[in-house]
Amino acid sequence: MSGSILILAGRRPGAVDALAQAHGVADKCLVPVAGRPMIAHVLDSAAATAAMPIFVSTHHESLLGELADPVVDRLGERLVVVPAADNLADSVLGVADRAAFPLFITTADNCLLRPATIDEIGREAARLGCEAGVALARREDVLRVHPQGQRRFYEFSDVAVSNCNAYWIGHRGALKAAEAFRGGGQFVKKPLRVMQAFGFVNLLRFRFGLGPIHHIFGRISRHMGVEVAPLLVSDGATAIDVDNERSLRVTEALMQRAASVSPRSSSRGTQAERGAADGRRLAATR
Numbered sequence: 001m002s003g004s005i006l007i008l009a010g011r012r013p014g015a016v017d018a019l020a021q022a023h024g025v026a027d028k029c030l031v032p033v034a035g036r037p038m039i040a041h042v043l044d045s046a047a048a049t050a051a052m053p054i055f056v057s058t059h060h061e062s063l064l065g066e067l068a069d070p071v072v073d074r075l076g077e078r079l080v081v082v083p084a085a086d087n088l089a090d091s092v093l094g095v096a097d098r099a100a101f102p103l104f105i106t107t108a109d110n111c112l113l114r115p116a117t118i119d120e121i122g123r124e125a126a127r128l129g130c131e132a133g134v135a136l137a138r139r140e141d142v143l144r145v146h147p148q149g150q151r152r153f154y155e156f157s158d159v160a161v162s163n164c165n166a167y168w169i170g171h172r173g174a175l176k177a178a179e180a181f182r183g184g185g186q187f188v189k190k191p192l193r194v195m196q197a198f199g200f201v202n203l204l205r206f207r208f209g210l211g212p213i214h215h216i217f218g219r220i221s222r223h224m225g226v227e228v229a230p231l232l233v234s235d236g237a238t239a240i241d242v243d244n245e246r247s248l249r250v251t252e253a254l255m256q257r258a259a260s261v262s263p264r265s266s267s268r269g270t271q272a273e274r275g276a277a278d279g280r281r282l283a284a285t286r
Helices: 018-023 038-047 063-067 070-078 088-093 115-128 139-145 172-181 191-198 200-208 213-224 245-264 271-285
Strands: 004-008 054-058 079-083 103-107 132-138 160-169 228-233
Touching: 004 038, 004 088, 018 245, 038 054, 038 070, 038 115, 063 079, 070 079, 088 172, 103 115, 115 132, 115 160, 115 228, 132 139, 139 160, 160 172, 160 228, 172 213, 213 228
Parallel strands: 004 054, 004 103, 054 079, 132 228
Antiparallel strands: 103 160, 132 160
């Protein structure tokens, strides 16, 4: 994709992350996953796109020094560290004047996000002609990847989905959709946090799946004044983020499985193309 990427790696005010504490690191984004800090995997996928700059929003001033991963040198000036705000909405708005659009937003724990999926999200947003989008994975795709990968799904009348912690903002004016992040970032997992943004009736429809998914998002869009669409991705692994020891083990198992098939890939082609091929081969082994 073109445009910019923002990786949210801040802390919740006053909260101590249990996973970071268990692994003896200063920030959750530094928790080792398959031998590397978790954010390094996300940066790898971002580096394989054409996006520039790639922002990392963090409260940890010495993050890059402690990260000590080759991806930092590989990104060079494309990588821009910015101070995180006390809430995710302001962290997103904080890069508005420096970002190129479209702006792709994800989190530091989204270790299974592939370059091909980033491109897929952009293509789906273009196909739907929306101003902003929320990446979602279908339940059957998530469970096909790993039966313990995700335990919570939201059921609409036509599809059950899980959040992928990935968002697409088409232009600067669509940043008003970032208000859905205020007070927290779990757009789908913690819907009560976004009651004001959605409207109470729309929130009920969303929470209890009272209608087709595109119809409900259409109602939410009219309330927010921004056309926000569900962007359904093909790789169910995108909905598996590293929140606890269980999801960490699942993530590492999936990475090991992907690594076991990657030597079969062609040495030709772009990194994004190889990522897409890996995804297809991984799906074929499930």
